[in-house]
Amino acid sequence: MSVMAxxxxxxxxxxxxxxxxxALRLIARHGYAAVSMRQIAAEVGVQAGALYNYTPDKQxxxxxxxxxxxxxxxxxxxxxxxxxxxxxxxxxxxxLHIRIHLPRPDQVFIAYMELRxxxxxxxxxxxxxRRQYETALEDILRDGVAAGVFCVPDTRIATMAIxxxxxxxxxxxxxxxxxxxxxxxxxxxxxxxxxxxx
Amino acid sequence: MSVMAxxxxxxxxxxxxxxxxxALRLIARHGYAAVSMRQIAAEVGVQAGALYNYTPDKQxxxxxxxxxxxxxxxxxxxxxxxxxxxxxxxxxxxxLHIRIHLPRPDQVFIAYMELRxxxxxxxxxxxxxRRQYETALEDILRDGVAAGVFCVPDTRIATMAIxxxxxxxxxxxxxxxxxxxxxxxxxxxxxxxxxxxx
DNA sequence: GTCTATAGCGGGATAGAC
DNA sequence: GTCTATCCCGCTATAGAC
Numbered sequence: 407m408s409v410m411a412x413x414x415x416x417x418x419x420x421x422x423x424x425x426x427x428x429a430l431r432l433i434a435r436h437g438y439a440a441v442s443m444r445q446i447a448a449e450v451g452v453q454a455g456a457l458y459n460y461t462p463d464k465q466x467x468x469x470x471x472x473x474x475x476x477x478x479x480x481x482x483x484x485x486x487x488x489x490x491x492x493x494x495x496x497x498x499x500x501x502l503h504i505r506i507h508l509p510r511p512d513q514v515f516i517a518y519m520e521l522r523x524x525x526x527x528x529x530x531x532x533x534x535x536r537r538q539y540e541t542a543l544e545d546i547l548r549d550g551v552a553a554g555v556f557c558v559p560d561t562r563i564a565t566m567a568i569x570x571x572x573x574x575x576x577x578x579x580x581x582x583x584x585x586x587x588x589x590x591x592x593x594x595x596x597x598x599x600x601x602x603x604x
Numbered sequence: 605m606s607v608m609a610x611x612x613x614x615x616x617x618x619x620x621x622x623x624x625x626x627a628l629r630l631i632a633r634h635g636y637a638a639v640s641m642r643q644i645a646a647e648v649g650v651q652a653g654a655l656y657n658y659t660p661d662k663q664x665x666x667x668x669x670x671x672x673x674x675x676x677x678x679x680x681x682x683x684x685x686x687x688x689x690x691x692x693x694x695x696x697x698x699x700l701h702i703r704i705h706l707p708r709p710d711q712v713f714i715a716y717m718e719l720r721x722x723x724x725x726x727x728x729x730x731x732x733x734r735r736q737y738e739t740a741l742e743d744i745l746r747d748g749v750a751a752g753v754f755c756v757p758d759t760r761i762a763t764m765a766i767x768x769x770x771x772x773x774x775x776x777x778x779x780x781x782x783x784x785x786x787x788x789x790x791x792x793x794x795x796x797x798x799x800x801x802x
Numbered sequence: 803g804t805c806t807a808t809a810g811c812g813g814g815a816t817a818g819a820c
Numbered sequence: 821g822t823c824t825a826t827c828c829c830g831c832t833a834t835a836g837a838c
Contacts, residue, residue: 417803417804418803421803421804435720436720437635437637437720437721439635439637439638440637440721442830442831442832443831443832443833444830444831444832452803452804452805453804453805453806454831454832454833455804455805455806455807455833455834455835456803456804456805458832458833458834459803459804463832463833464832464833519717522633522634522635523635523638558795559790559791559794560783560791563783563788563791563792564795566772566773566776567769567772567773567792567795568769569772570768570769570771570772570773570775571765571766571768571769571772573768573772574764574765574767574768574769574771574772575764575765575768577768578764585758585761590761592757593757593758593761594761594765596757597756597762597765597799597800598799600798600799600800600801601795601796601798601799602795602798603798615821615822616821619821619822640812640813640814641813641814641815642812642813642814650821650822650823651822651823651824652814652815653815653816653817653822653823653824653825654821654822654823656814656815656816657821657822661814661815662814662815
């Protein structure tokens with residue numbers, strides 16, 4: 407536990423997170439296939455071989471980044487506990503999505519772009535989590551249709567359309583833009599609500 | 605012009621398109637960085653060195669694929685000559701987008717995923733073309749707002765939101781799905797129209 | 803836990819024969 | 821126009837010293 411008296415080049419507690427941070431930033435920017443373990447190591451400030459104290463291989467490193475992200479998203483969704491009438495739940499889902507995703511542009515980008523670079527097993531795991539998220543939205547839409555407050559000819563299509571619209575936001579939004587988070591939330595909540603209205 | 609009596613391994617007129625086709629399919633599936641010139645050559649049925657009769661390098665091959673796609677899209681947009689009131693033009697834009705993009709899933713995928721693998725110059729060229737397409741939609745929305753038939757607080761955001769929604773369609777639509785092209789067109793035209801309505 | 807060094811492989815691109 | 825052969829480079833991952 408002692409902070410001092412650490413052995414020579416030993417920095418386990420600090421290097422671990424730095425490896426994930428560096429991989430996140432580099433892979434988001436250049437893509438998994440285009441980023442080498444040497445580049446990640448250089449960003450962290452160690453030699454390439456040292457990375458293998460923190461991940462068994464490059465594939466697992468990618469999977470961990472994507473898996474952590476999806477767990478964060480689903481945890482936030484569960485914590486929100488959306489309830490009430492479908493209109494309010496849809497509004498809550500939209501704002502929740504934006505509040506979770508906008509501050510994590512690198513994770514969102516990787517979650518979208520790197521699915522095809524996952525091993526089959528890892529892909530299946532993440533696909534299942536992604537399905538859970540989509541289903542949460544589709545349930546809201548179905549309830550709203552049943553209650554007569556939404557008008558969508560196909561809840562599956564509306565689900566995919568809304569998620570594409572929301573996730574697209576992460577691909578162009580910049581913190582230093584002319585619009586703040588709250589304004590963006592209001593505008594998208596409006597677009598989404600109207601798109602499924604009668 | 606003679607069909608027979610061709611020299612030994614000479615197949616210029618047929619190999620050229622095959623190189624682009626193979627590159628399109630492989631890069632869409634695995635990503636530019638993950639596909640090797642050897643793989644493309646194998647798909648075509650030639651040796652790797654022979655590819656360099658058709659492209660100066662791998663980067664140019666990628667650029668040509670993306671450039672051809674954007675030219676097709678913009679040509680279709682120009683040919684459509686959308687006119688009339690903004691509501692009709694927005695409906696026309698939506699259906700035009702779907703009719704152009706759905707039959708070209710590989711091109712659409714590459715246009716989205718491989719922007720970061722372009723050289724700076726090539727990126728600028730394609731970014732300018734993409735801007736033209738976005739601007740066509742934004743002009744419609746602005747005219748509609750001015751005419752009082754659309755209600756959007758920010759035409760730029762609405763433009764990006766609609767294009768994200770439409771392009772997302774290409775990422776999950778399958779020909780063999782339960783819905784045909786015409787039904788998809790109607791549903792999305794409806795979603796888009798309502799999202800910007802008053 | 804990190805380093806240096808390296809095994810083993812595959813990449814893009816070119817040269818020259820046919 | 822295609823082939824074979826090759827240059828030169830960078831990659832992932834491992835081994836063993838410290």
